[in-house]
Amino acid sequence: xxxxxxxxxxxxxxxxxxxxxxxxxxxxxxxxxxxxxxxxxxxxxxxxxxxxxxxxxxxxxxxxxxxxxxxxxxxxxxxxxxxxxxxxxxxxxxxxxxxxxxxxxxxxxxxxxxxxxxxxxxxxxxxxxxxxxxxxxxxxxxxxxxxxxxxxxxxxxxxxxxxxxxxxxxxxxxxxxxxxxxxxxxxxxxxxxxxxxxxxxxxxxxxxxxxxxxxxxxxxxxxxxxxxxxxxxxxxxxxxxxxxxxxxxxxxxxxxxxxxxxxxxxxxxxxxxxxxxxxxxxxxxxxxxxxxxxxxxxxxxxxxxxxxxxxxxxxxxxxxxxxxxxxxxxxxxxxxxxxxxxxxxxxxxxxxxxxxxxxxxxxx
Amino acid sequence: xxxxxxxxxxxxxxxxxxxxxxxxxxxxxxxxxxxxxxxxxxxxxxxxxxxxxxxxxxxxxxxxxxxxxxxxxxxxxxxxxxxxxxxxxxxxxxxxxxxxxxxxxxxxxxxxxxxxxxxxxxxxxxxxxxxxxxxxxxxxxxxxxxxxxxxxxxxxxxxxxxxxxxxxxxxxxxxxxxxxxxxxxxxxxxxxxxxxxxxxxxxxxxxxxxxxxxxxxxxxxxxxxxxxxxxxxxxxxxxxxxxxxxxxxxxxxxxxxxxxxxxxxxxxxxxxxxxxxxxxxxxxxxxxxxxxxxxxxxxxxxxxxxxxxxxxxxxxxxxxxxxxxxxxxxxxxxxxxxxxxxxxxxxxxxxxxxxxxxxxxxxxxxxxxxxxxxxxxxxxxxxxxxxxxxxxxxxxxxxxxxxxxxxxxxxxxxxxxxxxxxxxxxxxx
Amino acid sequence: xxxxxxxxxxxxxxxxxxxxxxxxxxxxxxxxxxxxxxxxxxxxxxxxxxxxxxxxxxxxxxxxxxxxxxxxxxxxxxxxxxxxxxxxxxxxxxxxxxxxxxxxxxxxxxxxxxxxxxxxxxxxxxxxxxxxxxxxxxxxxxxxxxxxxxxxxxxxxxxxxxxxxxxxxxxxxxx
Numbered sequence: 001x002x003x004x005x006x007x008x009x010x011x012x013x014x015x016x017x018x019x020x021x022x023x024x025x026x027x028x029x030x031x032x033x034x035x036x037x038x039x040x041x042x043x044x045x046x047x048x049x050x051x052x053x054x055x056x057x058x059x060x061x062x063x064x065x066x067x068x069x070x071x072x073x074x075x076x077x078x079x080x081x082x083x084x085x086x087x088x089x090x091x092x093x094x095x096x097x098x099x100x101x102x103x104x105x106x107x108x109x110x111x112x113x114x115x116x117x118x119x120x121x122x123x124x125x126x127x128x129x130x131x132x133x134x135x136x137x138x139x140x141x142x143x144x145x146x147x148x149x150x151x152x153x154x155x156x157x158x159x160x161x162x163x164x165x166x167x168x169x170x171x172x173x174x175x176x177x178x179x180x181x182x183x184x185x186x187x188x189x190x191x192x193x194x195x196x197x198x199x200x201x202x203x204x205x206x207x208x209x210x211x212x213x214x215x216x217x218x219x220x221x222x223x224x225x226x227x228x229x230x231x232x233x234x235x236x237x238x239x240x241x242x243x244x245x246x247x248x249x250x251x252x253x254x255x256x257x258x259x260x261x262x263x264x265x266x267x268x269x270x271x272x273x274x275x276x277x278x279x280x281x282x283x284x285x286x287x288x289x290x291x292x293x294x295x296x297x298x299x300x301x302x303x304x305x306x307x308x309x310x311x312x313x314x315x316x317x318x319x320x321x322x323x324x325x326x327x328x329x330x331x332x333x334x335x336x337x338x339x340x341x342x343x344x345x346x347x348x349x350x351x352x353x354x355x356x357x358x359x360x361x362x363x364x
Numbered sequence: 365x366x367x368x369x370x371x372x373x374x375x376x377x378x379x380x381x382x383x384x385x386x387x388x389x390x391x392x393x394x395x396x397x398x399x400x401x402x403x404x405x406x407x408x409x410x411x412x413x414x415x416x417x418x419x420x421x422x423x424x425x426x427x428x429x430x431x432x433x434x435x436x437x438x439x440x441x442x443x444x445x446x447x448x449x450x451x452x453x454x455x456x457x458x459x460x461x462x463x464x465x466x467x468x469x470x471x472x473x474x475x476x477x478x479x480x481x482x483x484x485x486x487x488x489x490x491x492x493x494x495x496x497x498x499x500x501x502x503x504x505x506x507x508x509x510x511x512x513x514x515x516x517x518x519x520x521x522x523x524x525x526x527x528x529x530x531x532x533x534x535x536x537x538x539x540x541x542x543x544x545x546x547x548x549x550x551x552x553x554x555x556x557x558x559x560x561x562x563x564x565x566x567x568x569x570x571x572x573x574x575x576x577x578x579x580x581x582x583x584x585x586x587x588x589x590x591x592x593x594x595x596x597x598x599x600x601x602x603x604x605x606x607x608x609x610x611x612x613x614x615x616x617x618x619x620x621x622x623x624x625x626x627x628x629x630x631x632x633x634x635x636x637x638x639x640x641x642x643x644x645x646x647x648x649x650x651x652x653x654x655x656x657x658x659x660x661x662x663x664x665x666x667x668x669x670x671x672x673x674x675x676x677x678x679x680x681x682x683x684x685x686x687x688x689x690x691x692x693x694x695x696x697x698x699x700x701x702x703x704x705x706x707x708x709x710x711x712x713x714x715x716x717x718x719x720x721x722x723x724x725x726x727x728x729x730x731x732x733x734x735x736x737x738x739x740x741x742x743x744x745x746x747x748x749x750x751x752x753x754x755x756x757x758x759x760x761x762x763x764x765x766x767x768x769x770x771x772x773x774x775x776x777x778x779x780x781x782x783x784x785x786x787x788x789x790x791x792x793x
Numbered sequence: 794x795x796x797x798x799x800x801x802x803x804x805x806x807x808x809x810x811x812x813x814x815x816x817x818x819x820x821x822x823x824x825x826x827x828x829x830x831x832x833x834x835x836x837x838x839x840x841x842x843x844x845x846x847x848x849x850x851x852x853x854x855x856x857x858x859x860x861x862x863x864x865x866x867x868x869x870x871x872x873x874x875x876x877x878x879x880x881x882x883x884x885x886x887x888x889x890x891x892x893x894x895x896x897x898x899x900x901x902x903x904x905x906x907x908x909x910x911x912x913x914x915x916x917x918x919x920x921x922x923x924x925x926x927x928x929x930x931x932x933x934x935x936x937x938x939x940x941x942x943x944x945x946x947x948x949x950x951x952x953x954x955x956x957x958x959x960x961x962x963x964x965x966x967x968x
């Protein structure tokens with residue numbers, strides 16, 4: 001029977017559509033149809049100038065927008081060969097990590113909701129509200145920030161920002177304990193997720209999976225550690241890897257628990273940043289009218305969903321010639337058709353949630 | 365002469381209309397029966413079920429660290445009435461291509477299955493509409509009407525997702541009736557009768573006479589088997605696959621709107637109440653109050669007030685730390701105490717003691733038994749709500765596995781153990 | 794291996810197929826003939842010196858006389874990156890698929906087909922991915938003109954026609 005998990009559905013993450021051909025409860029084939037959120041952001045990149053494109057990059061991943069901003073700024077800075085001051089780097093990293101926590105909170109909150117437990121969602125979103133308030137104190141917006149500028153950042157942080165953020169981090173760590181007690185080690189939750197769709201390391205690399213999904217499959221890879229950018233070389237943190245502790249390596253439970261642990265590492269990074277941040281200017285020496293020399297550059301950051309890369313081609317004018325955005329959810333989505341043979345419908349929902357797919361990243 | 369006959373005769377004598385004396389008495393019996401059932405169901409049960417919806421929203425809110433429903437009426441108490449009025453006034457949509465007669469029939473079957481069961485449940489000392497001597501059998505039989513209603517709803521909606529939900533639900537309810545009946549065999553064996561009022565009478569004389577503690581550990585385990593199976597029967601989390609919100613929008617009642625949907629909703633809460641009612645009647649002493657129940661009542665009141673005022677953080681923290689492997693002595697000495705002012709503490713203790721003392725004075729009065737019964741049932745309703753908002757749901761095959769491979773053997777084991785113990789003990793447990 | 798060395802390796806093995814090289818920039822690239830693409834890609838993936846197991850993206854650029862496909866490659870083992878380019882004539886942009894080498898290329902090639910109109914020979918499921926199946930045209934091309942309407946919904950905003958030209962906003966000045 002052909003069932004349509006249509007674009008409007010309580011549990012697909014964003015507007016996604018799956019045409020599932022099932023045999024009762026068991027899926028024979030699940031064909032994803034994407035493109036419901038296509039906003040032609042790449043074409044717009046050719047029509048607005050470099051600075052004006054920054055708000056559009058927010059919309060590439062509105063759940064964790066700061067990292068998208070950061071990636072674009074890095075790509076254009078590579079073209080311009082401009083040096084960004086240290087303080088701006090620290091502020092970028094602070095904003096990035098706050099966004100990573102926010103994005104993982106959504107992922108880790110909606111995952112149990114898809115499995116059936118609604119309460120963790122409410123708790124996770126309450127914490128995300130606090131993060132939103134913190135980011136609002138930093139740059140004035142709660143969802144789409146337009147904070148990073150080419151050559152630096154737009155505003156300085158408020159005077160008592162370290163205190164505010166440390167206060168939040170203390171309560172956040174307590175909440176993560178409660179969250180763990182509530183759902184992470186719950187027998188029913190583990191039974192639903194363990195051994196569900198294990199993705200081996202080779203498969204993950206071959207299909208281009210990145211981010212927490214790749215780390216859950218066992219590969220020790222993170223752009224912040226292996227190809228560090230900004231001030232990550234000076235920060236100490238660990239990479240949580242999937243270990244297959246409650247099932248098989250690379251199954252859905254691994255992907256979930258990796259995200260929970262990553263949030264702890266992010267809070268560690270934030271605390272270090274506030275201790276080490278130097279004084280200084282917020283912007284480097286960048287011309288008002290950005291006109292890079294003709295050339296091309298590819299730069300990537302480690303966003304919440306993996307490697308968010310921008311390939312920018314410039315022809316010497318003040319508008320980019322081509323902007324290509326490479327996101328982690330696109331690759332994750334392309335794997336779903338292969339993963340979904342033989343699953344039950346309830347499992348399909350769990351797999352989509354475990355890969356942390358957001359529609360704006362796929363469709364751009 | 366049964367209650368019904370007594371009531372009927374006294375009404376006819378009071379009325380004293382000569383015409384009525386020629387009508388055969390059976391018609392009056394039937395009329396009074398219908399009246400009694402309507403009173404119980406319409407005036408008592410429907411508001412109770414509606415109130416359960418308010419309790420659910422409030423408790424859910426508190427568990428999610430938010431306030432919950434508190435706008436309409438004082439503390440939100442009128443919400444369910446307003447919701448009922450709203451549902452009646454809503455547009456009645458029937459999807460195109462749906463099977464109209466079946467579509468309209470389905471909610472009635474479901475609500476019938478829920479409400480018919482209350483006819484034989486004793487709410488207090490003399491408060492039972494029909495004291496059937498095959499009460500439990502009747503209950504299990506009548507609650508199967510729900511399956512038919514759900515299947516009709518899913519099929520007639522002309523919607524593949526509803527159909528999926530209905531099929532899952534049919535499989536679930538029909539499978540879980542077996543451990544349910546097996547678990548209920550244990551009280552039947554121990555009390556010697558299928559009638560619910562007899563089950564109540566067999567547990568008189570204090571908490572030690574509760575069926576829960578007889579034939580240890582069979583009745584204790586049978587209680588949990590019953591509770592889990594009953595949760596599956598009423599489609600509550602963790603067994604709410606038929607109405608799994610995140611997969612099927614709302615399962616079999618997706619296409620229903622207005623009061624038709626309201627009937628499904630009401631039936632779910634009435635069923636929850638029924639689960640609690642059978643659990644207390646069969647295992648926890650029913651409406652029986654007696655001296656030891658006073659302590660229970662005091663303790664129950666105390667804890668209810670504590671919980672109501674301070675939420676569940678204390679208990680969940682305790683359980684959470686225990687899960688992590690800490691010893692309970694460590695926990696009790698280290699957990700941050702609930703911040704009560706000592707006046708609040710004294711007030712709660714005083715109210716509980718006063719309540720308990722009053723109960724002891726009027727222990728056998730029918731109103732007290734009614735209140736006792738409702739208190740015990742609401743405790744179960746609260747636990748069911750608690751479970752719903754804490755646990756994720758099972759997948760279909762895991763749920764079937766739980767039923768057939770785990771609960772049915774355990775149920776059989778309980779029945780066997782009880783029978784053996786009764787044989788050896790030569791009587792009750 | 795440094796990118797320069799990778800470039801040299803490709804040059805010595807497939808010298809005839811190379812159109813152009815640029816090895817002295819930060820992110821060097823090699824431009825090859827379309828027909829030899831699959832062979833070179835297979836070599837880059839399998840050879841133990843390079844082992845490019847991760848295809849980051851397939852970017853398509855429309856230089857007005859021709860198309861260019863950029864394959865951004867990366868190797869987790871050696872942690873080096875490389876760019877492989879292919880130049881395609883505008884009239885008939887078609888290139889063999891690398892789906893067999895990197896399965897993740899499936900969707901990237903579908904997107905390239907959808908938005909730029911490049912045909913991939915041998916692709917298992919070449920159909921539009923981001924745009925509706927009945928869309929006409931390939932939007933990312935520089936000469937793309939939107940149709941007047943789509944299924945009856947007009948693409949111009951009528952209330953804006955006849956209004957004076959809006960001034961372009963200045964780019965966001967930094968402090």
